[in-house]
Structure formats: C-alpha cells, structure tokens
Amino acid sequence: MSSGNPDRLLLDTVMFNRVLDGRLDLSDFGGCDFFATHIQLDELANTTNQDRKLKLLNIFNCISPYVWKTDSFVLDVSRLNCAMLNVDGTMYNRILSALKLKEKDRDFGNHERDALVAETALKNEFILATDDCNLSCVVRQFGGATISSREFASRYRQRT
Numbered sequence: 001m002s003s004g005n006p007d008r009l010l011l012d013t014v015m016f017n018r019v020l021d022g023r024l025d026l027s028d029f030g031g032c033d034f035f036a037t038h039i040q041l042d043e044l045a046n047t048t049n050q051d052r053k054l055k056l057l058n059i060f061n062c063i064s065p066y067v068w069k070t071d072s073f074v075l076d077v078s079r080l081n082c083a084m085l086n087v088d089g090t091m092y093n094r095i096l097s098a099l100k101l102k103e104k105d106r107d108f109g110n111h112e113r114d115a116l117v118a119e120t121a122l123k124n125e126f127i128l129a130t131d132d133c134n135l136s137c138v139v140r141q142f143g144g145a146t147i148s149s150r151e152f153a154s155r156y157r158q159r160t
Contacts, residue, residue, distance in 0.1 A: 007032040009147070010121045011065055012130035013043040018149045019059050020052070025153075026063055034065035037120055038082035039113045041067065070116040071123045077112045092119045095138060102134040118144070 009032050018024040026034070044060055047053035070078060072086040086092065096115040103111070114135050121128040122144045129147050130136055136146040147155070 008035060008124075008126045009033065009129045009152075010035045010037070010068070010117065010124075010126035011040065011063070012117060012128060012132060012135065013040045014131045015129050015149060015152075016040070016044060016056050016059050016063075018131070019063070020055055024149045034063055035068045035126055036060070036065040037068055037070050037117060038079045039070065039077075039117050042079070043110075043113070068120060068124065068126075071120045072116060074112050074116060077116065083116070091122070091142075092116070095119050095122075095142060098138045098141060099134065102138060118142070121146075 011034055015024065015026075019026055041060060044056040045053065047056055067082075069081075070083040072078070072092040073083040074092075092115055095118045096111055099111045099114055099118070114132070118128065118135060118139050120126070121139055122142050125144075127145045127147050128136065128139050129149070129152055131148050136148070139146050
C-alpha cells in the first residue's frame with residue numbers, strides 16, 4: 001500500500017454491522033476510499049429486524065461508499081446494471097469452490113454472494129474489509145489483501 005494514494009477498501013456487510021454495534025467508527029479514518037457492491041446493499045436491505053435494517057441502511061448512506069459493479073453476473077443473485085457479464089467465469093468458479101470447501105459442513109446460502117464480493121476485490125485490487133474468516137482466507141489464498149475490523153481500526157487510527 002502506498003502512503004501517497006488512499007487505500008481502496010471494499011467493505012463487507014459485516015463492517016456495516018460493526019459500525020451499528022459501536023465496534024467500529026469509520027468516520028475517524030482518513031487515508032482510504034470506501035467501496036461496496038450491490039451485494040452488501042442487498043444484504044442490508046434484507047435484514048429482517050426493521051429497526052436494525054433502517055439503521056444499517058442509514059449507515060450505508062452516511063458512509064456513502066462508491067458502489068462498484070461485481071465482476072461477474074450470477075442468476076438470482078446479481079442485479080442488472082450492477083454486475084458485469086463475465087463470459088469466462090473461471091475465477092468466480094474457483095473462488096466459489098474454495099468457499100464451499102471451507103464451509104462444507106455449513107451451508108449459509110451466501111456462497112455465491114461471497115464469491116462475487118471476493119472476485120470483485122481481487123480483480124480490482126481492493127482490500128477486502130471483513131471479519132468473515134473463511135472469506136478472508138479464500139481472498140488471501142487467491143493473492144488478495146484483507147483486513148479485519150480490529151486490524152482496520154488499529155492501522156488507520158495510527159495514520160490520522
């Protein structure tokens with residue numbers, strides 16, 4: 001990471017929850033640009049607790065990350081005009097397989113969404129900000145960078 005350019009952080013859904021729960025304050029941090037995809041916004045909008053959902057969506061709007069297109073389109077997951085049509089799909093499929101292998105005993109039903117987020121982080125050289133250990137491990141397995149909420153708070157507080 002270069003000190004002259006801002007770090008480009010792709011915020012996983014869990015990071016918005018960390019802000020709401022008071023475990024992370026993104027307003028204190030300079031030196032980075034925030035990104036998200038429609039996946040994070042969709043997951044926040046699908047929060048079943050209505051009060052929490054409104055608060056999470058408000059946090060998303062306050063942080064105002066640049067909404068980046070996912071690098072692949074997956075039926076029943078991706079939104080038109082929010083995802084690129086990737087004819088090859090090799091990287092996405094490899095990431096999806098790695099995630100499923102990591103979570104073979106648990107099926108959370110979000111492997112496809114996580115694979116889209118991971119692929120987008122990798123192809124665009126974003127640092128994926130997440131506390132999802134399996135997702136973080138897979139991104140690093142493919143040569144990407146990740147940061148947890150704890151590491152994030154420690155690293156960026158030192159810079160400001």
